[in-house]
Each structure stands twice: as C-alpha cells, then as structure tokens.
Amino acid sequence: MTSTQVASRYAKSLLGLALERGVLEEVNRDMQFFSSTCKLNPDFVLMLKNPIINHSKKLSILKAIFADKVDQLTFSFFEIITRKNRESDLPAIATEFHHQYNVQSNVQEATITTTFVLTQELREKFRSIVKEISGKEVELLEKVNPDLIGGYILKVGDRQIDESISSHLKALRVEFGTNLYEKKY
Structure with missing residues (x-):
C-alpha cells in the first residue's frame, strides 16, 4: 500500500x-x-x-x-x-x-501563485472567483514565485488558470519555433 x-x-x-x-x-x-x-x-x-x-x-x-x-x-x-x-x-x-x-465541510481548496504577497483586496477577488467557479466556501493557499515574472496561476481542484507572463513567453517561444521550423521546410 x-x-x-x-x-x-x-x-x-x-x-x-x-x-x-x-x-x-x-x-x-x-x-x-x-x-x-x-x-x-x-x-x-x-x-x-x-x-x-x-x-x-x-x-x-x-x-x-x-x-x-x-x-x-x-x-x-x-x-x-x-x-x-x-x-x-x-x-x-x-x-x-x-x-x-x-x-466534509463543503470547502473548496485553491492555490494562487503570484510574484508578490497578495493584498487583502486581491485575496478577496480571487476568493470570489473560486467561489463562483465551485459554488463553495474557499480556502485559499497563497504562494509567491518570482519566476512567474508577472501575472498569476490559480489552481482550483483539477482546473488551472495560468495567466503568468512566463507561461505566455513559453507559448510564444513554442509558436515562433514551430513557425520557423515550418518555413524552413
């Protein structure tokens, strides 16, 4: 086991x-x-x-x-x-x-990762987003990760909303790399 x-x-x-x-x-x-x-x-x-x-x-x-x-x-x-x-x-x-x-208590766990410590106003905005998604009370775990450069990653259950600058940059690299590859051949 x-x-x-x-x-x-x-x-x-x-x-x-x-x-x-x-x-x-x-x-x-x-x-x-x-x-x-x-x-x-x-x-x-x-x-x-x-x-x-x-x-x-x-x-x-x-x-x-x-x-x-x-x-x-x-x-x-x-x-x-x-x-x-x-x-x-x-x-x-x-x-x-x-x-x-x-x-058991009908509480939705969510994790918010940002590049900075959240203000109370932002914390409440993220709580309301999660509550709207889940329809439950919210327990918000906050993480700080400077590698995101900016933006946030919100995980709610098995869903993830990635609005970080680093993920957008990775997507652009992939897109430009693919387009360059296609043009060569």
Missing part, C-alpha cells in the same frame, strides 16, 4: 471518529497545528521518519510537544499510529485529514 493510500485511510478513520464524538473542529485544528509544526521544523519530520530512533522515543517526543495542546482523541490517534510503527506517515495523514475535512 502506498503512503498516499495509508494517509487517506487513516485520515478517513480519524474523520469518522471525530464526527462520531463531536470533536471534528478540534481535531481539524490539531491536525493543522501538527502540519504547521512539521513545516516549521523539518528536523521534527526527519525524526519521525528516522528508522534508527525507536518508536517509544518518538512517542515520548510527540507527547512532550502535543499531549497538553491537542484534543484527547488526536493524541490517542498519535499513540495508535506510533504503536503501529506508522509515525513517519503522520505528516501526510495530517495533510490528508485537512483535505477530507474540507470536502
């Missing part, structure tokens, strides 16, 4: 249990907290994936960081995952849980 499948199955189980116990919002916050901890501390993720560090040591580290900061269900889940020697999958499980939470 691939890591993605493992993450999806565990996330689905946790989501169902959180719904059943009425702590879905709390567990979602916990999983987002876990994800942000992973993003801010790459060494923490390396520790979780390190086969040399035994599982009880990893559990004691998880306990020291999260036991008094997350819901009891979330920490019990961490303990179960660690006992099953799957702690290296926890970052992927946390990410997948949030995706499944968004589906």
Whole structure:
C-alpha cells in the first residue's frame, strides 16, 4: 500500500471518529497545528521518519510537544499510529485529514501563485472567483514565485488558470519555433 493510500485511510478513520464524538473542529485544528509544526521544523519530520530512533522515543517526543495542546482523541490517534510503527506517515495523514475535512465541510481548496504577497483586496477577488467557479466556501493557499515574472496561476481542484507572463513567453517561444521550423521546410 502506498503512503498516499495509508494517509487517506487513516485520515478517513480519524474523520469518522471525530464526527462520531463531536470533536471534528478540534481535531481539524490539531491536525493543522501538527502540519504547521512539521513545516516549521523539518528536523521534527526527519525524526519521525528516522528508522534508527525507536518508536517509544518518538512517542515520548510527540507527547512532550502535543499531549497538553491537542484534543484527547488526536493524541490517542498519535499513540495508535506510533504503536503501529506508522509515525513517519503522520505528516501526510495530517495533510490528508485537512483535505477530507474540507470536502466534509463543503470547502473548496485553491492555490494562487503570484510574484508578490497578495493584498487583502486581491485575496478577496480571487476568493470570489473560486467561489463562483465551485459554488463553495474557499480556502485559499497563497504562494509567491518570482519566476512567474508577472501575472498569476490559480489552481482550483483539477482546473488551472495560468495567466503568468512566463507561461505566455513559453507559448510564444513554442509558436515562433514551430513557425520557423515550418518555413524552413
């Protein structure tokens, strides 16, 4: 079973249990907290994936960081995952849980990539575009990529709107390259 499948199955189980116990919002916050901890501390993720560090040591580290900061269900889940020697999958499980939470809550995830940090006005414009496309509430992930030169790339589900200058330049190169080739022969 691939890591993605493992993450999806565990996330689905946790989501169902959180719904059943009425702590879905709390567990979602916990999983987002876990994800942000992973993003801010790459060494923490390396520790979780390190086969040399035994599982009880990893559990004691998880306990020291999260036991008094997350819901009891979330920490019990961490303990179960660690006992099953799957702690290296926890970052992927946390990410997948949030995706499944968004589906459950009728929230559309979208990613906007620009060359600069968005102003609140632009952020709201992109949110309204995504809401119009999807008919759902929107969670907008913002990325900055100076290689775009200008413009933006908006990803909504499996759709992508690429209005970046770099993609237009690539298209022109392809068009001119093709036209030059056709004229030679």
